[in-house]
Amino acid sequence: ETGVTQTPRHLVMGMTNKKSLKCEQHLGHNAMYWYKQSAKKPLELMFVYNFKEQTENNSVPSRFSPECPNSSHLFLHLHTLQPEDSALYLCASSQNRGQGGDTQYFGPGTRLTVL
Amino acid sequence: RKEVEQDPGPFNVPEGATVAFNCTYSNSASQSFFWYRQDCRKEPKLLMSVYSSGNEDGRFTAQLNRASQYISLLIRDSKLSDSATYLCVVNNSDYKLSFGAGTTVTVRA
DSSP, X not given: XXXXXXXXXXXXXXXXXXXXXXXXXXXXOSEEEEEEEOTTSOOEEXXXXXXXXXXXXXXXXXXXXXXXXXXXXEEEEEESOOGGGOEEEEXXXXXXXXXXXXXXXXXXXXXXXXX | OOSEEEOOOOEEEEXXXXXXXXXXXXOTTOOEEEXXXXXXXSXXXXXXXXXXXXXXXXXXEEEEETTTTEEEEEEOSOOGGGOEEEEEEEEOSSSOEEEOOOEEEEEEO
16 A cells, blocks of 8 residues: 555664655645654654644654645654654644544654664 | 553454453543554554444444443454554544554464
């Protein structure tokens, strides 16, 4: 299934590096999301974009910087991360924000390891 | 109190068995409810929505109890391919989903 794609699938970076995660959705959706999934913990919503506008920043540290140039693409720029930021980062999209029960479709995720 | 709580399991069941588990949610104003399935090292995928009247999809049955604020998932005639982590998901507002940490089910031959 290629509805939502993410690159890279795996990333190892040092605490001083700068890297970016990319997400692309081919579903014609208007809303996109970044989630963090740590081991044995629930998915944590990080950011929400609707029609390219950021509508939610869930108290995410500034070392994570999202960018949404259009409704199909979403980036997460990373800099000076900490080892505790190691996790699976999932991108998702949905048809619209604001629709009760709107289904979110997830990408395969980027497994990030911060050394 | 966590917004969504699940028994982490694991539930180890033989093929053909029935397995059921619940999820509780804290926000009585929650509007929509879902079960997602997540295979090991893969992304979550929608298994089914949960409707007030309860609903069935093949071997899977979901129930909602608003009074007690829980939803349930029952899997009949378990298959090896049912082995996964099942995530309980609650929609508390227009777009914000709250996820449980998941219930792991392992079906053995």
